[in-house]
Amino acid sequence: MTAMTEAPSALTRLGRLMADNPLLPLTLLLFLLIGVLAVMNPAILSLFWAGNTIKIAIPLAMLAACQTLTMLTGGIDLSVGTVATITAFMTATLAPLTGVPPAIAVALACAVLVGLVNGFGVAICRVHPLIMTLGTALIATGCLLVYQRYVIATGVLIPDFLIWLGTGRSLGLPNSLALFVPFAILIIWAQRRSGFGRLLYAIGANEEAARLSGVRVWQVHLTLYTLSSLIAGVTGMLYLGQIKTASLSLALPLDLPSVAAAVIGGTSIFGGRGGYGGTILGALILTVLTTMLTLLQIPEGGRRILFGLIILAVTALFIRLTERS
Amino acid sequence: MPDSADAVLDAKGVAKRFGAVQALRDASLQVGRGQVVALMGANGAGKSTFVKILTGVLRPDSGHVKIKGRESTVASPAGARAWGLVPVYQEPSLIPDLSVADNLRLGDTAMEPFRHWVAELGLPDLQPDAMIRSLPLASLRIVDLARALAMEPDVLLLDELTAALPTDLVARVLKVVRAQADAGRSVIYVSHRFTEIAAICDRATVLRDGLTVGDLAIEPGIEERIVEMMLGGAVAAAVTEARPGRPVASGTPRLRVRGLRTGTRLTDVSFDLHKGEVLGVVALEGQGQDELFNVLAGNRRASAGTVEVDGRPKAFSHPADAIAAGLTLVPGDRAHALLMSRSVRENIAVPLIARIRNWGAVPMREEAAKVATAVETLQIDTRAQGEVRRLSGGNQQKVTIARWIANGVQTLLLFDPTRGIDIRTKRQIYALVRDLADQGAAVLFYTSELAEIRLACDRAVVIFNGRVVDVIDAAEADESTLMRAAYGLSERAPA
Known part of the structure; x- marks a missing residue:
């Protein structure tokens, strides 16, 4: 009990500040990183660089939205990279055969199907989301390989508007903001002001209490994982326009960073706390970090090791600071 | 009351405070050789706290607990067991994902005496390789009790043991518990049920507001006195605040x-x-x-x-x-x-x-x-x-x-x-x-x-x-x- 009466240490006070107002220290960290970057290479900082960073961060931030929403309930969605890859690959390979709109419709339908399977497993069979989404990701990847073998690919067509969205700029700003800004506003609005968003927090904070208050938790889970896959599918198309190649592992490297962005952004992996605002900052922080590592001019292997270590260190530090209070 | 010198278990002046709540103020309990003593008290009288102190789950703030004349310094349930006091709690303390035999092995309980007691208690068909999870609650209570008996304790503490048991098993259990006492062991019997207490107990110790307020020999008609003791002065109180009850409404009930x-x-x-x-x-x-x-x-x-x-x-x-x-x-x-x-x-x-x-x-x-x-x-x-x-x-x-x-x-x-x-x-x-x-x-x-x-x-x-x-x-x-x-x-x- 004596610890309670002592003045809180600087670390606990910082933790409390971060728990109450998580965006503040995140913004500071982001600018600190940009500062370090400026010292490393003053020439790099420009409006063009800023636009580029934002452009690269957007697909990551959108996949991290899936993690944020599922993590609010205490879950996770590790199939987002796979779903994004599938929709991108299918859009690009079906478009020459069927035309662009049907290709997109089929690709998104596949994304929704994966989401429904995830939701069914988590909501009704009560499989842990980690296992469920990893499992469906594996199955979906297998299906993609089968699809690749049996559909006679007449070539790859990446729709023009996706290229415009993914790589184009207007007034110096990346066009993908035209998709992302409304998306981010919608997510932030929904988590605060919609019944569905509030229920995510309620289930994450205390599923039993939510149930006793009349919430049919399975409905929320089913909707949530379907929504998550749909977001991942849309992200896959945007990513296709940005990378401009259709590969079988297009968005897979984004899986872990998407989780890290949400966690760095202050969303608790145990559910009930966090929000999308922090996740966007988390995605920007990770993107700036990547740029820094690229500037270090070390071999790819070393860069990956360093990136993994930094993600783990920052995540561990932020969990420690915010979960304590 | 037996002289505390020859009591097998002797607890005196036990007090315990949790934050602002004084759960126990001055609780005492003496159990002699070959006796079954009922421990009684209304909700909030401090019964569960007292049981936890006796079994070494909690340390008292003051007072002492002596087992067989030696100061018991138990600070863990395992310690209590080593001193010869074995509790059987209200909730079965068995690991659900292990078999009966594995659970016994965890507690270093010999199989043979266990089988004997399980049969004696009315479950001769119990399979040792049955998973605990698959057994009904009543069987678990019997397994718990048989395990405790197999340890040959000096003092057996039974906390609301019969609450989940069907009547035929209750009769068996009461018989076995009484036989334990007749064989010279001691039993602390925590229960709300007067019929069982009348059937097997020698004495009853009554707690109220964290105090031991009485220690009575069990005799016909003692129930009323025990109830009075559990209530204390509360009977006369609160009458002034009573409201007139309204007549029972008729028609379709809500x-x-x-x-x-x-x-x-x-x-x-x-x-x-x-x-x-x-x-x-x-x-x-x-x-x-x-x-x-x-x-x-x-x-x-x-x-x-x-x-x-x-x-x-x-x-x-x-x-x-x-x-x-x-x-x-x-x-x-x-x-x-x-x-x-x-x-x-x-x-x-x-x-x-x-x-x-x-x-x-x-x-x-x-x-x-x-x-x-x-x-x-x-x-x-x-x-x-x-x-x-x-x-x-x-x-x-x-x-x-x-x-x-x-x-x-x-x-x-x-x-x-x-x-x-x-x-x-x-x-x-x-x-x-x-x-x-x-x-x-x-x-x-x-x-x-x-x-x-x-x-x-x-x-x-x-x-x-x-x-x-x-x-x-x-x-x-x-x-x-x-x-x-x-x-x-x-x-x-x-x-």
């Missing part, structure tokens, strides 16, 4: 329960609850009241019986069904009811967004108004803004009630709503319950504090052993009447 049964504890409960009525539920711990409230709240299915709301039969498969029928539960454990890491407002507003048609935009102004009304009605102190976990216990309890006030109450199921909260908040809750009833709500009010029946209720049903054994008007519901009824001593035909 809630009609007939022959409700589920699990092993709730066997046959029937009652009517009318609009504008506060119906108290009186029961000792574990008599089926938890199951009753869970069934009514849609949290558990009934295996038999009917529930009618406004004359229409209902079956709930989810709390949402019960809520749709107007039955709303305030659970006994606030940890089950609250979103501790969310705000007061979000906590109160959960039912408003629970259904799919309310998943869209939250009407913020309307919600704020509803929450504000509920907060005002309950006088919740919201100075501690932010997370509900930062509120006091009383304010947290008010938040769990406010959740159902915000949208209008029809039938409120309150499970021990005043447990562990201060007297001022308690009074506010009584007044609120009355107001709600006066506005036409029906309230089912389980309480572990008997005095509350007169303060808040119109009538009370008494549940014992899973059945309604009595219905008492609030005007007649003094504590000794309720206590006798709750102990199954004054069984009358339910009205």
Whole structure:
């Protein structure tokens, strides 16, 4: 009990500040990183660089939205990279055969199907989301390989508007903001002001209490994982326009960073706390970090090791600071 | 009372404080060789704390516990075992995912004596490789007891052992326990059941408010004296605050329960609850009241019986069904009811967004108004803004009630709503319950504090052993009447 009466240490006070107002220290960290970057290479900082960073961060931030929403309930969605890859690959390979709109419709339908399977497993069979989404990701990847073998690919067509969205700029700003800004506003609005968003927090904070208050938790889970896959599918198309190649592992490297962005952004992996605002900052922080590592001019292997270590260190530090209070 | 020098177990002057609550002030217990001593006390008398100290789960602040004349410095259950005291707790202490034999191995219990005792206790067919998870609760109690007996303890402590047992097993158990004492061992028998105590105990030690208030030899007619001792001065109190009970309303009741049964504890409960009525539920711990409230709240299915709301039969498969029928539960454990890491407002507003048609935009102004009304009605102190976990216990309890006030109450199921909260908040809750009833709500009010029946209720049903054994008007519901009824001593035909 004596610890309670002592003045809180600087670390606990910082933790409390971060728990109450998580965006503040995140913004500071982001600018600190940009500062370090400026010292490393003053020439790099420009409006063009800023636009580029934002452009690269957007697909990551959108996949991290899936993690944020599922993590609010205490879950996770590790199939987002796979779903994004599938929709991108299918859009690009079906478009020459069927035309662009049907290709997109089929690709998104596949994304929704994966989401429904995830939701069914988590909501009704009560499989842990980690296992469920990893499992469906594996199955979906297998299906993609089968699809690749049996559909006679007449070539790859990446729709023009996706290229415009993914790589184009207007007034110096990346066009993908035209998709992302409304998306981010919608997510932030929904988590605060919609019944569905509030229920995510309620289930994450205390599923039993939510149930006793009349919430049919399975409905929320089913909707949530379907929504998550749909977001991942849309992200896959945007990513296709940005990378401009259709590969079988297009968005897979984004899986872990998407989780890290949400966690760095202050969303608790145990559910009930966090929000999308922090996740966007988390995605920007990770993107700036990547740029820094690229500037270090070390071999790819070393860069990956360093990136993994930094993600783990920052995540561990932020969990420690915010979960304590 | 045996001379404490030759007592096998001798506890004296035991005191224990938890924060602001003095759970035990001066508890003592002497158990001689070959004796069965009943340890009795009403809810909150300090019985469970005392048991935990005797078995080494808790350390006393002061006082001593001697086993066989030596100061017992047990600080762990394993320590207690080494000193010769073996407890059998109310909840089976077996690992569900291991077999019976593996559980025995964990506790270093020999198989042969265990088999002997299991057979003796009426379960000769028990397979040692059966998974604990697959066994019914009654068998687990027998396994627990047989394991304890196989350790050949000097002192056996049995905590509400018979609560989940069918009558034939109870008879076996009582016989074995008595035989233990006749063979020279000692037994501490914690129970609410006078018939069992009369059958096997030599003496009874009675606790009240953390004090040992009596140590009596068991003889015919001793029940009344024990009840008086458990109540102490409380019998005369609180009469002035009683309200006149209102006449029982006629017509279709808001809630009609007939022959409700589920699990092993709730066997046959029937009652009517009318609009504008506060119906108290009186029961000792574990008599089926938890199951009753869970069934009514849609949290558990009934295996038999009917529930009618406004004359229409209902079956709930989810709390949402019960809520749709107007039955709303305030659970006994606030940890089950609250979103501790969310705000007061979000906590109160959960039912408003629970259904799919309310998943869209939250009407913020309307919600704020509803929450504000509920907060005002309950006088919740919201100075501690932010997370509900930062509120006091009383304010947290008010938040769990406010959740159902915000949208209008029809039938409120309150499970021990005043447990562990201060007297001022308690009074506010009584007044609120009355107001709600006066506005036409029906309230089912389980309480572990008997005095509350007169303060808040119109009538009370008494549940014992899973059945309604009595219905008492609030005007007649003094504590000794309720206590006798709750102990199954004054069984009358339910009205």
